[in-house]
Amino acid sequence: MRNILKQYFGFDKFRPKQEEIINSVMAGKNTLGILPTGSGKSLCFQVPGLKYPGLTLVISPLISLMRDQVEALNSQGIPAAYLNSTLKKKEIDSLMVDLEAGHYQFLYVAPERFNSEEFNALIRRLDVPLIAFDEAHCISKWGHDFRPSYQSIIPILKKLLPDAVTIGLTATATLEVQENIQELLGIETENVFTTSVARENLHLSVNRTYQREQFILSYIQKRSDVSGIIYAATRAEVEKISLFLKDNGVDNVIYHGGLGKGERNGNQQQFVSGEKDIAVATNAFGMGIDKPDIRFIIHHNLPGDIESYYQEIGRAGRDGAVSECILLSSPRDVNLHQFFIDRSSSSDQYKDHMRAKLDRMIQYSRTSKCLSSFITKYFDPDEYVEECLTCSNCKNPERVYDMTSEAAVIVELVEVCELPLTREQIIQVLRGEQSENITSHSLEELESFGRMENYLTGEISHVLEELIFRGWLHIEEELLYTVPRSEAVLSGEAVLKTVPFRKHFNEKVDVST
Ligand code: ADP
Secondary structure: OHHHHHHHHOOOOOOOOHHHHHHHHHOOOOEEEEOOOOOOOHHHHHHHHHHOOOOEEEEOOOHHHHHHHHHHHHHOOOOEEEEOOOOOHHHHHHHHHHHHOOOOOEEEEOHHHHHOHHHHHHHHHOOOOEEEEOOHHHHOOOOOOOOHHHHHHHHHHHHHOOOOEEEEEEOOOOHHHHHHHHHHHOOOHHHEEEOOOOOOOEEEEEEOOOOHHHHHHHHHHOOOOOEEEEEOOOHHHHHHHHHHHHHOOOOOEEEOOOOOHHHHHHHHHHHHHOOOOEEEEOOOOOOOOOOOOEEEEEEOOOOOOHHHHHHHHOOOOOOOOOEEEEEEOOHHHHHHHHHHHHHOOOOHHHHHHHHHHHHHHHHHHHOOOOHHHHHHHHHOOOOOOOOOOOOOOOOOHHHOEEOHHHHHHHHHHHHHOOOOEEHHHHHHHHHOOOOHHHHOOOHHHOOOOOOOOOOOHHHHHHHHHHHHHOOOEEEEOOEEEEOHHHHHHHOOOOOOEEOOOOHHHHOOOOOOO
16 A cells, blocks of 8 residues: 555655555445545545556545546546536547546546436446545535435445445544444444544634624735635625725635636636635635645634534645634624524424534634634544644633632542532532432532532533533533543643633632642
8 A cells, every 4th residue: 555655646654544544445344534624535545446456436526626636646647537517428428438448447426427327327337346435424414515416326326336345535524424424325433534623733713803804804914925715604795805805905806606607717716826815705615625825714704513614714724834714703694594594495303403503603603612622522522622722712811710729629529429420419519508419319428518619500510511521521421420531630730721600710719628
């Protein structure tokens, strides 16, 4: 595998999880890779595709993505082609002949292609040992970019190519989406490979300014010659922001679904080539844009869910250099999303799902927690997180207080008490409340009883939630347990700095005795 990596792609070593994914595919197992944008997902199916005899079929949602990847493979001397609606009938016919003759190692297609009986008949005749689903989250109904055509081809492919190995790749999958993809593509959990979603070079911030356009203008004016994208929710807003920037001397291109194809491609080209530094766009822009040096992404509006936000900011800093991702938003954005959800023709269950996702996005815009950790936890609630120290919440120290001693009191109680306790019991013990919940288990006899009697319920709860959030306590079926990491809180090695529950929380009470 390393030889292929070197020979065809010119790289010396694999990036995290690439090798595991490739080995799993080569062992004939259906495999799922969840790796952040820019981490090298394409190689995960391209290397096995070169190793397997026959043709690798790549299902891809976007024509521009297909074209870029095929061009890249061809430039490395690898025979690859795409088959989509941009080709003329004659080109398709000749491609089909070449495919039949075994001239290609990779074929990129959009899911719609399987509506063609002629194409399906050809696939049946070919030797196709490997199928790759790029952007695999599009398969899942619970994903942020569900494409029914992506899902509907699964049974067709199973019939056409019952023995092919399947690999799915995505940058954005919550646990729910991951499980859904696994079920649909028949992937065992041991063959799912993920790396942390956190990307350290992306510095996140939330700014609740009321003057969004002014903010964007002065942000850009302070930086010359750097490239960035401003995302807005609607075409009208894109036009308005673009005009405002131009009126103030900031040149830019716009991109949204309402432009003609020629203009859209031209604008995209100007941005990617570096001729124009700034793009103002709707979320239609960016998927498949491989511009390595995008230094900032500003969201003028609140996206509808964290997956979309994560995907959009993922376009920044692909070269690994520090890039800023700034979220501006107004309460009106929330109303607009709610309106669209209410008005949609989806089932009630689906609408509830969308509302829950929107709630998490709103929480992100209002949280005082580390923003990077918030996103990591969204995708994997069990992942251990550390503060990034680079997001706007981490960098705002005057709002942050040292709660380590309070945290230690809570952890000690959980550690010492033989009976696993609920959140409520912990708070009541520490506040010294003599309720039935406490006395029936003789919890008032614990040494910690009343140790935080001067704290409000909400304050203790706040520290407790921080401990759970950071993975310093573990919760299972509403009961709390210590974990090996909890030791660091007791020994004073771990420091818990958090935004207070109420302003005067820093008038600290001595809990050390
Ligand atoms: P993704 O699909 O995960 O967003 P790509 O597959 O487009 O990412 O890869 C991003 C970049 O990383 C590409 O320029 C690719 O050539 C490069 N890359 C991939 N794997 C490696 C590797 N093992 N070593 C060095 N560069 C790599």
